[in-house]
Amino acid sequence: MSLGFTAIVSLLVVGTCLAIGFIHALIWLKRTRDTRLAAELKSANAQLRKAHEQMDLISGAAAVGMWEWDSQRDSVWVTDQTRALYGFSATESIDFDRFLSAIHTEDRAAVRGAALRSLQEGNRFQREYRVIHADGSLSWVLTRGRVEVATADTPAVLRGISLDVSERRRREELLQQERAFLRQVIDINPNLIFAKDRAGRYTLANHRVAEIYGTTVDALIGKTDADFNDNATEVKWFRKLDAQVLDTLQEHFIAEEQVTDAKGRVHWMQTVKRPLLNPDGSADQLLGAATDITERKQTELDLAQQRNELAHLSRVMMLSELSGSLAHELNQPLAAILSNAQAALRFLAHDAPDLDEIREILRDIVADDKRAGEVIQGLRVMLKKGELRREPVKPNALVQDVVRLLRSDMLNAGVIYTTELAPKLPNVSGIYVQLQQVLLNLMLNACDAMVDVPAANRRLTVSTSHDGAGHVVFRVCDQGHGIPVDDVALVFQPFFTTKTHGLGLGLAVCRRLIEAHHGRIWATNNIGEGASFFFSVPIKSLDEQ
Amino acid sequence: MNKTPPLVAIVDDELSVRRALERLLRSAGVEVRTYASGAVFLDAIQTHPVDCVVLDLHMSEMNGFEVQAHLMRTGKWLPIIIMTGHDTPDSRARALAGGAVEYLLKPVDDQVLLDAIAKALANDKP
Numbered sequence: 001m002s003l004g005f006t007a008i009v010s011l012l013v014v015g016t017c018l019a020i021g022f023i024h025a026l027i028w029l030k031r032t033r034d035t036r037l038a039a040e041l042k043s044a045n046a047q048l049r050k051a052h053e054q055m056d057l058i059s060g061a062a063a064v065g066m067w068e069w070d071s072q073r074d075s076v077w078v079t080d081q082t083r084a085l086y087g088f089s090a091t092e093s094i095d096f097d098r099f100l101s102a103i104h105t106e107d108r109a110a111v112r113g114a115a116l117r118s119l120q121e122g123n124r125f126q127r128e129y130r131v132i133h134a135d136g137s138l139s140w141v142l143t144r145g146r147v148e149v150a151t152a153d154t155p156a157v158l159r160g161i162s163l164d165v166s167e168r169r170r171r172e173e174l175l176q177q178e179r180a181f182l183r184q185v186i187d188i189n190p191n192l193i194f195a196k197d198r199a200g201r202y203t204l205a206n207h208r209v210a211e212i213y214g215t216t217v218d219a220l221i222g223k224t225d226a227d228f229n230d231n232a233t234e235v236k237w238f239r240k241l242d243a244q245v246l247d248t249l250q251e252h253f254i255a256e257e258q259v260t261d262a263k264g265r266v267h268w269m270q271t272v273k274r275p276l277l278n279p280d281g282s283a284d285q286l287l288g289a290a291t292d293i294t295e296r297k298q299t300e301l302d303l304a305q306q307r308n309e310l311a312h313l314s315r316v317m318m319l320s321e322l323s324g325s326l327a328h329e330l331n332q333p334l335a336a337i338l339s340n341a342q343a344a345l346r347f348l349a350h351d352a353p354d355l356d357e358i359r360e361i362l363r364d365i366v367a368d369d370k371r372a373g374e375v376i377q378g379l380r381v382m383l384k385k386g387e388l389r390r391e392p393v394k395p396n397a398l399v400q401d402v403v404r405l406l407r408s409d410m411l412n413a414g415v416i417y418t419t420e421l422a423p424k425l426p427n428v429s430g431i432y433v434q435l436q437q438v439l440l441n442l443m444l445n446a447c448d449a450m451v452d453v454p455a456a457n458r459r460l461t462v463s464t465s466h467d468g469a470g471h472v473v474f475r476v477c478d479q480g481h482g483i484p485v486d487d488v489a490l491v492f493q494p495f496f497t498t499k500t501h502g503l504g505l506g507l508a509v510c511r512r513l514i515e516a517h518h519g520r521i522w523a524t525n526n527i528g529e530g531a532s533f534f535f536s537v538p539i540k541s542l543d544e545q
Numbered sequence: 546m547n548k549t550p551p552l553v554a555i556v557d558d559e560l561s562v563r564r565a566l567e568r569l570l571r572s573a574g575v576e577v578r579t580y581a582s583g584a585v586f587l588d589a590i591q592t593h594p595v596d597c598v599v600l601d602l603h604m605s606e607m608n609g610f611e612v613q614a615h616l617m618r619t620g621k622w623l624p625i626i627i628m629t630g631h632d633t634p635d636s637r638a639r640a641l642a643g644g645a646v647e648y649l650l651k652p653v654d655d656q657v658l659l660d661a662i663a664k665a666l667a668n669d670k671p
Binding site: 324325327328329330331332333334335336337338339340342343344346347350357361364367368371407408409411412 | 559561562564565566568569571572573602603604605608628629630631632633635636650651652653654655658
């Protein structure tokens with residue numbers, strides 16, 4: 001029994017000892033594990049700190065703020081750069097609301113929504129927003145982030161970077177302002193300003209272009225003239241010129257061209273087109289500017305009409321002065337015709353008429369009749385009203401025609417005339433009847449200027465020469481009393497006259513006619529007796545010859 | 546008596562008029578010489594005198610008045626018939642004052658011219 005009890009006690013003691021030992025062992029084991037875990041935790045924290053320190057360094061060096069938002073703990077870790085960016089103090093702990101509080105109120109809700117959406121959907125986050133600083137100043141911050149999940153479905157961390165883009169935003173705003181300013185500059189311009197690509201599509205247009213085409217600037221961009229202009233001829237012309245500018249890489253000046261607007265009205269434009277050169281010297285676009293010269297053109301047309309009417313009136317008046325010469329010009333062939341016809345009748349009455357002679361007489365009658373017809377035709381041209389066309393005019397032939405026309409008048413006035421015509425003169429560009437009128441007028445004036453001069457001194461010389469600068473110069477030189485010195489510049493003024501008859505319009509009309517020919521008319525007193533009147537007319541350009 | 550046909554000079558600087566007048570006078574049996582200018586005519590009559598001259602007024606080098614004046618100056622009396630296509634009261638008066646037998650206007654009828662020549666030849670002495 002006692003053995004049994006002892007044994008039991010012993011067993012109990014051993015058991016207790018074992019149990020205590022086991023418990024100790026367990027406690028030891030736990031302590032050991034805790035120590036290891038603590039060490040591991042300590043190590044992990046150290047690593048994290050080290051990583052944060054490294055991120056801080058990198059963040060500072062790159063001037064990029066870094067951050068992590070633990071959404072579940074609502075704790076935001078930021079680098080010093082981020083604190084500086086958002087105006088957080090060096091020590092304050094930051095949660096999501098504190099982060100949002102730094103953002104401009106107008107941008108805050110959008111940033112909050114975007115951040116939460118990213119967390120929810122696992123998307124990347126990117127926003128640009130304004131940050132308000134303690135001093136009230138604003139800076140623009142660009143933030144990019146991505147979501148990192150701790151477990152399969154639980155979003156845990158939104159991690160990313162922030163950087164100050166205020167300078168870029170400032171430049172963009174400046175650029176925007178400059179663009180808006182330039183836009184206003186080109187839109188306020190009453191001229192048409194545009195750029196087109198090789199396909200004729202507008203890449204730039206100002207308000208005036210849109211107005212002409214009855215559309216908006218935005219609607220015009222990417223479209224061509226054909227989309228807005230029903231006049232196929234005009235569109236074809238624009239395309240041709242545009243291609244020429246882009247192919248030749250040369251600026252083109254178009255003195256006059258027509259554009260039909262959205263309401264079907266025709267506008268006259270003066271246009272410059274210039275290639276927009278790429279760095280390699282080629283061009284894919286052209287820049288154009290067109291001035292609406294419709295009003296000027298209309299004024300010019302009105303003035304031209306008035307000028308033509310005045311010139312016509314002046315010609316009619318001059319013709320009355322020339323009636324004697326014209327009668328002579330016509331009477332000469334008529335005299336020949338009549339005498340020839342009467343001679344033929346007489347020959348035919350002979351017993352054996354010489355038919356060869358009769359035939360010859362008839363030929364002469366035909367020729368003289370034609371000549372008389374030409375005189376009449378010349379008169380008709382001089383009396384013609386309305387639009388007159390420019391044509392190549394032979395300067396010396398013009399002088400000879402006018403001299404022939406005036407010959408008998410000069411003869412009656414006792415004027416001895418000579419011509420000094422430069423050989424091989426090029427043609428001038430002009431309206432024949434108007435140049436004839438100017439020369440006639442100057443020659444008639446020259447004759448009038450010598451009325452009081454002794455007959456032997458009534459000498460008139462008409463000469464032509466090349467000025468070497470693209471003009472043929474006509475000179476009418478008389479031996480009269482000259483122009484009173486003070487009046488030399490005034491003789492071309494309307495109503496200026498030294499004659500007892502006449503309105504004083506002849507030279508004023510001459511000046512207008514010559515100026516309309518892009519020429520010049522002037523007068524000088526001769527060194528000896530009399531005066532010389534000159535006018536120059538541009539030589540016809542080669543492509544017009 | 547063998548009557549020689551009258552010899553008439555035509556002075557006109559236009560060929561077509563000279564030719565026509567020459568034919569007309571020839572068709573009427575008048576002998577004709579033509580001259581293209583007053584100077585040539587004055588020179589020619591030194592050696593080849595004529596009975597009458599039909600003289601145009603409006604010629605480019607030497608006009609009819611000058612020819613008339615030259616004949617007057619040199620004392621060569623010759624019946625002159627002036628013909629002109631450009632009539633003015635002054636020129637008519639001047640021509641007649643200068644001794645012209647007739648002052649005719651172009652175009653002139655054949656009979657008028659022939660009558661004028663006949664008249665001139667009948668009065669071929671002052």
